[in-house]
Amino acid sequence: MYAKLYSATVYGIDGIIVEVEVDIHNGLPAFDVVGLPDSAVRESRERVRSAIKNSGGRFPLQRITTNLAPADLKKEGSGFDLAIALGVMGASGQVPLEHARDLLLLGELALDGTLRPLTGVLPMVIAGRERGIRRVMLPRQNASEARLVEGMEVISVGSLREAVQVLRGEIRPEAPEPEPGEEEEHTTDDFADVQGQSHVKRALEVAAAGMHNLLMIGPPGSGKTMLARRIPSILPEMTDRESLEVTKIFSIAGLFGGRGKLITRRPFRSPHHTISQAGLIGGGNIPKPGEVSLAHRGVLFLDEMPEFSKSALEVLRQPLEDREVTISRARAVFTYPAEFMLVGSMNPCPCS
Ligand SMILES: Nc1ncnc2c1ncn2[C@@H]1O[C@H](COP(=O)(O)OP(=O)(O)OP(=O)(O)O)[C@@H](O)[C@H]1O
Ligand SMILES: [Mg+2]
Structure with missing residues (x-):
């Protein structure tokens, strides 16, 4: 049998x-x-x-x-x-x-x-x-x-x-109920909110257009966090292939939820500075993508960058260069894409 x-x-x-x-x-x-x-x-x-x-x-x-x-x-x-x-x-x-x-x-x-x-x-x-x-x-x-x-x-x-x-054949599979036309997760963070600061805005626009990495240094209250959070609103739209890639990664990480459509907005990930290496890069017992992969095709924002541990910043080297992360285990080698734009912010002096 x-x-x-x-x-x-x-x-x-x-x-x-x-x-x-x-x-x-x-x-x-x-x-x-x-x-x-x-x-x-x-x-x-x-x-x-x-x-x-x-x-x-x-x-x-x-x-x-x-x-x-x-x-x-x-x-x-x-x-x-x-x-x-x-x-x-x-x-x-x-x-x-x-x-x-x-x-x-x-x-x-x-x-x-x-x-x-x-x-x-x-x-x-x-x-x-x-x-x-x-x-x-x-x-x-x-x-x-x-x-x-x-x-x-x-x-x-x-x-x-x-x-x-x-x-x-005792019951027929139920017909799919029409999806509630769920709104795209919209944020109220709009680049148009930024007052003045034309030089920073220009730098951000150039960086966003080419997905270049960016570090903002400035005194407290100068709007670094505020500016960084508004970067996704000026990034180019994702292609269908990019949407699918990002949605797959979120699905594997268990962050997709019950949404009835692909993710179309570029991700913005802002991990806390106490994050571990595995949280950043991915891995774990049952391997899961880390923050660098969740930020794939979007922005990885490290607020107060010097607060991150040295080892956490060091492990960013490989994904920044290779645009992917390779995790080796005894029986398997996993590769997660990690093509993100790195945005950092810091104060000019650690005392402030
Ligand atoms: N150019 C600006 N236009 C509009 N609001 C601004 C601008 N600059 C700063 N702000 C406002 O000032 C407040 C402080 O800004 P923010 O927290 O981004 O500063 P920060 O540079 O990250 O400071 P810290 O170094 O302390 O983290 C925010 O509420 C922000 O909305
Ligand atoms: Mg800040």
Whole structure:
């Protein structure tokens, strides 16, 4: 009794399709996940077991082997839960899987079977489309993000029970409700607010036109912070390709929210000076883009620049030169784009 389903993971800023194979055979009851899973993926066994039981299903008391392919890629996160659960139910004959052959399955399960939203849905759905998969089933909270990908039929479900009902044909996937025409996140910071200061304004305009880096030195109250915050309002518009890149990065960082459209305003990131190296560059246990990548195609503003630790300023060297960040781990090398305009501000004397 064997089942194969599609799920996906994120690698750098791109999605990668992962085939989830489930095989059930006779033997001592066991549930193994193979194919380089990290601890979050291994823990999915416990979530899947409880979620199936609490969704009215039967957890087979047999030997269950789950393989995540390609086997040489480290699998991270909890997004495979839905595919593994449906694979177990499919291989044990509880759910028909004929309609799941061209279906991408994404979602983390809670113990009661409800689905939790994921980060990085946009790149994963794009990867699915490139692979020729035409339908995706995912948690309701991620539906508007998945609909940004043209040519994908989005089936949003709230729980494992609902996913099973859709596959059995007992309920029809709900029609997408019209998105509330959400306003572009507009700010009230407008460059036109700046009084006088024509020389600084000119410098800022030249820098903004060419995305050149900029350092403002001036006494307290001279308007450095105020001017920097208004730079995004004079930056050129993003192209569609840039919008997509920026939206992918925000999606992976979990900062995209439920917006129903791509980010079209250039990002402005202003991290506090106590920020760590990893926060600035990216990384962590489950690698996430840092501030330099969140500022990709936009502005990274370091207010009171000398307050930043020396090591934090030093790590900016490589991204400023290469326009990307490479994070090496034992099993993987991630590259995040980091093409930003660096704006710094400082007082002429540390005593002020
Ligand atoms: N040219 C200007 N036009 C309009 N408002 C200004 C101008 N310059 C300064 N201000 C106002 O003065 C206040 C102080 O400015 P801001 O905080 O930007 O100064 P700063 O140079 O960052 O000072 P600090 O070095 O203390 O951080 C702000 O409320 C700002 O709106
Ligand atoms: Mg200031």
